[in-house]
Amino acid sequence: MSKKKNAFYAQSGGVTAVINASACGVIETARKNKDKIGKVYAGRNGIIGALTEDLIDTSKESARDIAALRHTPSGGFGSCRFKLKSLEENKREYERLIDVFEAHNIGYFFYNGGGDSADTCLKVSQLSKSMGYPIQAIHVPKTVDNDLPITDNCPGFGSVAKYIALSTLEASFDVASMCATSTKVFVLEVMGRHAGWIAAAGAMASDENIDLPIIVLFPEVKFAKTKFLKAVKEKVQKYGYCSVVVSEGAHWPDGRFLAEQGTRDAFGHAQLGGAAPVVANMIHEALGYKYHWAVADYLQRAARHIASKTDVEQAYAMGKAAVEFALAGKNSVMPTIKRTSNAPYKWTIGSANLSRVANVEKMMPASFISKDGFGITKRCRTYMEPLMRGEDYPPYHKSGMPKYVQLKKVPVTQKLKPFKI
Numbered sequence: 001m002s003k004k005k006n007a008f009y010a011q012s013g014g015v016t017a018v019i020n021a022s023a024c025g026v027i028e029t030a031r032k033n034k035d036k037i038g039k040v041y042a043g044r045n046g047i048i049g050a051l052t053e054d055l056i057d058t059s060k061e062s063a064r065d066i067a068a069l070r071h072t073p074s075g076g077f078g079s080c081r082f083k084l085k086s087l088e089e090n091k092r093e094y095e096r097l098i099d100v101f102e103a104h105n106i107g108y109f110f111y112n113g114g115g116d117s118a119d120t121c122l123k124v125s126q127l128s129k130s131m132g133y134p135i136q137a138i139h140v141p142k143t144v145d146n147d148l149p150i151t152d153n154c155p156g157f158g159s160v161a162k163y164i165a166l167s168t169l170e171a172s173f174d175v176a177s178m179c180a181t182s183t184k185v186f187v188l189e190v191m192g193r194h195a196g197w198i199a200a201a202g203a204m205a206s207d208e209n210i211d212l213p214i215i216v217l218f219p220e221v222k223f224a225k226t227k228f229l230k231a232v233k234e235k236v237q238k239y240g241y242c243s244v245v246v247s248e249g250a251h252w253p254d255g256r257f258l259a260e261q262g263t264r265d266a267f268g269h270a271q272l273g274g275a276a277p278v279v280a281n282m283i284h285e286a287l288g289y290k291y292h293w294a295v296a297d298y299l300q301r302a303a304r305h306i307a308s309k310t311d312v313e314q315a316y317a318m319g320k321a322a323v324e325f326a327l328a329g330k331n332s333v334m335p336t337i338k339r340t341s342n343a344p345y346k347w348t349i350g351s352a353n354l355s356r357v358a359n360v361e362k363m364m365p366a367s368f369i370s371k372d373g374f375g376i377t378k379r380c381r382t383y384m385e386p387l388m389r390g391e392d393y394p395p396y397h398k399s400g401m402p403k404y405v406q407l408k409k410v411p412v413t414q415k416l417k418p419f420k421i
Helices: 019-032 047-051 063-071 091-103 115-125 157-178 197-203 225-239 275-287 297-302 309-327 378-387
Strands: 005-011 037-043 055-057 106-113 136-141 185-190 214-217 242-247 291-295 333-342 345-353
Touching: 005 019, 005 047, 019 037, 019 063, 019 106, 019 309, 037 047, 047 055, 047 091, 063 309, 091 106, 106 115, 106 309, 115 136, 136 309, 157 185, 157 197, 157 242, 157 297, 157 309, 157 378, 185 197, 185 275, 197 214, 197 242, 197 378, 214 225, 225 242, 225 275, 242 275, 275 291, 309 333, 309 345, 309 378, 333 378
Parallel strands: 005 037, 005 106, 106 136, 136 333, 185 242, 185 291, 214 242
Antiparallel strands: 037 055, 333 345
16 A cells, blocks of 8 residues: 655635634644544645745644634734746746655645635646646635635635624724714725625624614725715714725726725735725815724734634634545545525535636625615625624633634755755
8 A cells, every 4th residue: 555645734815813723624634534644744834835845744733732723813834925827837836846745745735725826726736637746636715805706605704704894883883972073984994805795794783783874885886986975975964973894995987996006916916005095085075074094904804802603613614624525535626615594504515626716706796785886785694694603712811812822833854955936
């Protein structure tokens, strides 16, 4: 019988409050199948760790510390924004991957990320066919943007949605208490380059239990300045104040982002940031209202203290399923979440071929956005509510701070010559 293969796991793209729960699912499931899988090596800083042979030996981490990943935010092994070029464009990177995998007897590849990461995983999965190296590559879904296709929702989204809804709720209470003599408009900028799922979460702050004046600016709806300012004025006249949740991807009719800075990231995407001050100043200049604005930025995706229980459970389940898929002989697939019922909320695990996932973005459906373009529909609420449901608080120290784990991250001895990316 051939020697059992080791596994490679890495995190990619923007991290989330629950991506480490997926890492926990991968590592714990692999350990339970030690008769079939050898060690799990984690790439330090994503696929870069594989290319530079910078591997972390997760077998050196205690069972307790691996379990603690489930309630620790961000990427425990380091993430990256790095996209593999095609085989034709950069064959040396693929040859290097094979060299590293061979040197460390790696036959399983688990890549935890979003759409661009799915593309990387797809390319790695093709090594066996294009270059003759046997590898099973499974993509573990993750993205706060909730824009991966096929799956009902993405691990990471439920928690960021809960954070944004809660932040909008509490900030609205603050503004309401000050609006008679001070601030009348609060603007909160949230993530979401092309898909408005996170922005939609802001509208969840207002429901049948509490009526709040909230306006949402979606990437899916072209920004209409005159219409928007009219809506703000009407809200302030009726309630005395207004809260605006603007997606970083909100754009003018000609396609220009409100927040575009003229620079691009490693994937070639326009770097955004600054929609909130643009909108706030626009309101002040046209209507004269005093305002405050905030950018949720890293806070929204790192907020493990208020994570959704549903999200944590699903993130862990995706990691666990990825290993089970690999052991079943699958390759070039991604575990998915299949919603089977809304009331009560139920879900199961499905799968999708990476060729249908890579580089595909799932936008907010028109049926989820209100007719005026500034809010959400009942159908959207039905979809989002169970994803935000439940609490899964981390354990706390006596000091009042959560017990987050910092792994030892013991490096694996390198066997190859250095490689320059």
